[in-house]
Amino acid sequence: MASEEKTREILKAIQDAVVGYDEETCERLCSSVLEEGIDPHRAVVEGLTGGMERVGELYNSQEYFVPELLLCADALNAGLNVLKPHLKIEDAAxxxxxxxxxxxxxxxxxxxxxxxxxxxxxxxxxxxxxxxxxxxxxxxxxxxxxxxxxxxxxxxxxxxxxxxxxxxxxxxxxxxxxxxxxxxxxxxxxxxxxxxxxxxxxxxxxxxxxxxxxx
Amino acid sequence: MKLKQDRMSSAERIDSLFNYRRPDHVPITMIAPTFSCRNAGLPVRVAYSDPQLNFYAMQWAAEQYAWDQAPQIVRHTVVEAMDFGGDVRLPEGEYEGALMVKSYPVKSESDVEGLKMPEPDKTGMIGIAAELGRLQEAHGLPVTFVSRSPFTIASNVCGLQQFCKWLIKKPELCERLMKAAFDHTFNVLRYWADTFGAEKIFVFMSSPSESNQVISPKQFEKFALPYHLLYHERLKALGIKRFYFHVCGEQNLNLPSLADAPPWEHPAILSFGHEVDLETAAQRFPKDIICGNIEPAIIQTGSPQQVYELARTTLEKGKGIPGGFILSAGCELPVASPAANVFAITKAVDDFGWYAE
CATH class of the missing domain: 3.40.50.280 (Cobalamin-binding domain)
Structure with a gap:
């Protein structure tokens, strides 16, 4: 079980991988979420979704345009594919x-x-x-x-x-x-x-x- | 139809703009090959399939609404996905207004390697376009050559979504596609010049994929702009003088770099969407004829009074532009625009568009 500090570090790195449209890193970090015993639902919400929220802000401020948005989404999906099978039904609210x-x-x-x-x-x-x-x-x-x-x-x-x-x-x-x-x-x-x-x-x-x- | 104080023919009116002289009134021009078909009771697909019917439909619409065919803007001479071997069909039914791409010629990276250059005299719809060109020539109109920018053509050969991703991940593939698009455009244009003579050709280009609703100004500068520069070098070498550029959609962020060294011969007709303020356009491009920019959706969905008022305020902004002004819709005239709304634009010019003798 990862410490809270380590968990936050990984979730922040997932956010950065989404924002940096780094598909491979995002996938690897989401695998490490499972290895470290971090709650996958928390990784989706605070890592992947948190990353995409930052992407939305960058889009609104005209730093990101459609090409970046599409690649950020690819990174998000790569991570989500790893975590999805491990989400509990009650997480799916x-x-x-x-x-x-x-x-x-x-x-x-x-x-x-x-x-x-x-x-x-x-x-x-x-x-x-x-x-x-x-x-x-x-x-x-x-x-x-x-x-x-x-x-x-x-x-x-x-x-x-x-x-x-x-x-x-x-x-x-x-x-x-x-x-x-x-x-x-x-x-x-x-x-x-x-x-x-x-x-x-x-x-x-x-x-x-x-x-x-x-x- | 003639407006109440016409002192010039349509050709004289446009010529005067190209010589930096005030015409008798603000000219009106429309991108309206499909609207003209519907206006003449014909199906939209005629704009793509029957040059005779389409030509006469455009002539009737021009006369009915007092449009100046500066030039007569027809469907594309270069048909992007179709030219490169994609599966494309004609528009059908109530809601289709353009060619429908069923599959793109480039679906994967390896397709880029294998992309074959189309033969200019056999490509896509070139036979239909040439017949239309002959009709324009026979009626004393400039022969239009209609294409999109190399960046836009390339994006439509592999699909815009794929192209956007490659811009960042595989820019070399985008470069190859743009080079192919550019070479193909000029192969067809050379064929056009051999067929009709360069002096008769009026080139029309639009650039929707370059809009800032899609790409950043940096991406525009890096990928699209170099091809605009090359384009005009080649156009000059071919001896083609007249150029109409529809800067499609929201392109405010691209204007500074485009205006930095506009590569075309002045004056060109620069047409803008409603997203670009006409005064800004005129300041950026003082040596060119500014054209625009009534919001097309309002022409289609608004009332005649609303369109008349919008045309009046657009005229108010554009009429005094030093390089010259043409009133137009901000993009293609919507197919389903009510006749009274289209007439409202003409009426606004008749009421407010005159220059003193």
Whole structure:
């Protein structure tokens, strides 16, 4: 069993490996968490998620951009793959459930992928439908997974036209479900006009808006 | 349609801008090959598949809304993933407005090694583009050559997500892809110059993957900017004079290094998204014609009154720009823009866009 000091040292090193997008080191440190008898749940929360929170700050301050974010996510996932099998069921109490996808007619999924990464890092259960997702599929999958929130992404002015129809269909099926929208052509004004519950200008903001929506 | 006091033809209006003279009124130009199809009751895929129908749809839209085709901006001459052997299909259905990439030609590092250079006269949609070019030539319009920047083409050959990761982890692969994109662009451009004559060609370039919504200004400076410099060396060597650069999306952080030594011949048309302030653009690029930048999503979703007011305030900002100004949407005119909203832009120019004689 590692001492508290040693534990903190390892967790800090995991954070640094995520921030420094060092996949190999992150994987190795997460293996050492298990060897040293450190609680894997604590390593996820304070190490990996803590690292990704710092990444979010660097993104907000325009020190990190999409390339860095993607590599930080790879490092996080490398560590998570080591720790996940060792998490207890009671550790899996998640912040919320999110269904996410790029709307029909659109294959641009880098923004959606970043949003998914930030939600996963923040401890949400994420159901990712991919890109070019038909309206009916959003409705079916929301019912199946009973998610708190549905996040819709579009990069094209053509494909964003599917959003009000998806929102209408989701609300008709489940008036309680909250819908978050984002993507380059979207704005707060358009989100409101489309009947969305919230608009997020980027991946970091999306997590905050979602947390606000479910209180 | 003619505006109420037209004193110039469309060609004279654009020529006057290229000679740093005030035209009769602020010209209007749009990137609208797909909108024009929908406007003429045609499916969007016509913009990619039928040069005759697409050309006449663009001509009708230009006349209907008093657009100056400066130049007539058509779909891409260089079709990125498709040219390099990717699986790409035409847009279908209600919500698709562009080509859909089913699989990228480069999926792994080894694919970069094996990437074959396309033959310029047989590549992608070159036959369709050439037919459209012949129609432009026959109607006395400049023959447009439309491509994206080498950085953007390269990112669309392997997928933007992969490209972003390689920028940091395997920059040599990005360099190889950008070199291939650059060489291919100029192979096609040389073919274009041989076919139509360099003096007739108007080159249009856009650079969406260089946006700061994706990369940092440092990454722009390191990877993308050198190819802009090379691009214009080669353009000059080919004898091509007219250049339209759509600086797509949020690129405020890239502007200082781009403005440090703008490599194109002045004036060029520099078009900006609504994310870039027109006054900032004019200060950075005083020798160029600034074009923009009404937010496309508002043209699609707003009311005619809202679009009219936005066009009016954009004109107010742009009309006095010393290097010249063209009113336009901040990116491609959305396919589903209501006709009244598009007309609201024309009406704003008619009401507020005139210069004194």
């Amino acid at each position: 998640r912040k919320g459930k999110l269904l996410i996808g790029v709307v029909e007619g659109d294959i641009h999924d880098i923004g959606k992928n970043l949003v998914r990464i930030m939600f996963e890092a923040a401890g949400w259960d994420v159901y990712d439908l991919g890109n070019n997702v038909k309206i009916e599929r959003f409705v079916e999958e929301q019912k199946k997974a009973n998610t708190d929130i549905v996040a819709l992404s579009a990069l094209m002015t053509t494909s964003m036209l599917a959003m009000p129809k998806i929102i209408g269909a989701l609300k008709a099926q489940n008036p309680g479900v909250k819908v978050l929208v984002g993507g380059a052509p979207l704005s707060q004004e358009i989100a409101q006009r489309y009947g969305a519950d919230a608009y997020a200008p980027d991946a970091v903001a999306a997590v905050k808006r979602a947390a606000d929506l479910i209180g």
